[in-house]
Amino acid sequence: MxxxxxxxxxxxxxxxxxxxxxxxxxxxxxxxxxxxxxxxxxxxxxxxxxxxxxxxxxxxxxxxxxxxxxxxxxxxxxxxxxxxxxxxxxxxxxxxxxxxxxxxxxxxxxxxxxxxxxxxxxxxxxxxxxxxxxxxxxxxxxxxxxxxxxxxxxxxxxxxxxxxxxxxxxxxxxxxxxxxxxxxxxxxxxxxxxxxxxxxxxxxxxxxxxxxxxxxxTPPGAREALIRGSGADTLVTRVYDVALERPWPRRFPERLLRTPFVDRWHGREEALANDAAARAAFAAAVDAGDYSIVPVDAGEGVGxxxxxxxxxxxxxxxx
Ligand SMILES: Cc1cc2nc3c(=O)[nH]c(=O)nc-3n(C[C@H](O)[C@H](O)[C@H](O)COP(=O)(O)O)c2cc1C
Known part of the structure; x- marks a missing residue:
């Protein structure tokens, strides 16, 4: 058209x-x-x-x-x-x-x-x-x-x-x-x-x-998360960046599909930055490709x- x-x-x-x-x-x-x-x-x-x-x-x-x-x-x-x-x-x-x-x-x-x-x-x-x-x-x-x-x-x-x-x-x-x-x-x-x-x-x-x-x-687990996800599941947050100490400037948070890890730490990013064990567990989940923990970037049109x-x-x- x-x-x-x-x-x-x-x-x-x-x-x-x-x-x-x-x-x-x-x-x-x-x-x-x-x-x-x-x-x-x-x-x-x-x-x-x-x-x-x-x-x-x-x-x-x-x-x-x-x-x-x-x-x-x-x-x-x-x-x-x-x-x-x-x-x-x-x-x-x-x-x-x-x-x-x-x-x-x-x-x-x-x-x-x-x-x-x-x-x-x-x-x-x-x-x-x-x-x-x-x-x-x-x-x-x-x-x-x-x-x-x-x-x-x-x-x-x-x-x-x-x-x-x-x-x-x-x-x-x-x-x-x-x-x-x-x-x-x-x-x-x-x-x-x-x-x-x-x-x-x-x-x-x-x-x-x-x-x-x-x-x-996109890895298979992330594709599945995208297929399952809806716009209502997305959130704009710095949790992933803080957890992995990624160097994104603070003024550019990301819209992603929430996971329990994101829900636990969103709004508490400073505590996450100071929690080496939580960050290590997240890094291990990233290495393992565990998308029940690791969030996937997605916009509100993901549905x-x-x-x-x-x-x-x-x-x-x-x-
Ligand atoms: C998984 C993912 C990764 C992205 N990575 C980049 C990137 O590396 N560089 C960039 O300029 N934009 C990046 N973006 C943002 C896109 O350029 C674009 O602004 C966005 O996807 C548009 O919204 P939509 O996802 O709802 O279509 C990324 C977006 C997604 C979904």
């Missing part, structure tokens, strides 16, 4: 559908990216808190294997504090020939902020994109030179600045910036896509709906994830 209204932005990237598979660390690897691109959307490789140059190289190899003859567009999504910690990640991403590079969860507060990546992305002929949680943040990013901005509503899965619901945010961002605006947060159907296009978005940036796809890196599907089927559901 939405194909008939392909935005200039999506057409310029050579997409057949205005669908971007969001970069998701530990989920969106090369196989998923290749499958989404083959189905007419834009596939992206995500490097989150566990991102590294070897992990990126592994996923680029999987992308090549999945893309067949190659040449199809793909994106790479990084996190700002990740490339500050490991600048080689950006070097390697740029060398891979992506059509789009996103760097999210940075600091647009100071003029110029940590926006040096934008020029580097442009120098390789790729689009520079970032996710924004407020119109002000979107405006700062646009002023710094990004080619498109993702209005990411608080419904969205994974880390972020969960403030406004998508539709209020999208309207504000569309008014605030002149660059194309993408929309993210609990988008899981063709109607959802149609609605954001009607509101002025150039494309949908979709995470959770692709997270249980057969091509995703729409009802089975493991090929990514092409999800793209078809969205268009």
């Amino acid at each position: 939405s194909d008939r209204r392909l935005s200039d932005w999506a057409a310029a990237l050579g997409l057949a559908a205005p669908i971007v598979c969001a970069p998701m660390g530990g989920v969106a690897g090369g196989r998923l990216a290749a499958a989404v691109t083959r189905a007419g959307g834009l596939g992206m490789i995500g490097m989150g808190s566990a991102g590294s140059v070897p992990a990126l190289e592994r996923e680029l190899r999987a992308l090549d294997a999945g893309a067949g003859s190659g040449g199809a567009p793909f994106g790479i999504g990084l996190v700002a504090w990740g490339i500050a910690r490991d600048p080689e990640l950006l070097d390697r991403a740029l060398a891979a020939g992506p059509a789009l590079v996103s760097v999210s969860f940075g600091d647009w507060e100071s003029p110029g902020g940590d926006a040096a990546w934008i020029e580097r992305v442009h120098a390789v002929g790729a689009q520079a994109v970032t996710q924004a949680a407020t119109a002000d943040e979107a405006k700062r990013a646009a002023d710094a030179g990004v080619d498109a901005v993702v209005a990411r509503g608080r419904e969205g899965g994974g880390h972020g600045d969960h403030r406004e619901p998508l539709h209020a945010l999208l309207a504000e961002v569309v008014r605030a910036v002149d660059v194309p605006v993408l929309a993210a947060g609990a988008i899981g159907s063709a109607r959802d896509v149609e609605r954001v296009l009607d509101a002025g978005a150039a494309a949908a940036w979709v995470g959770t709906a692709f997270a249980a796809c057969e091509e995703a890196l 729409g994830v009802t089975r493991v599907r090929p990514a092409a089927e999800v793209v078809a559901l969205l268009r």
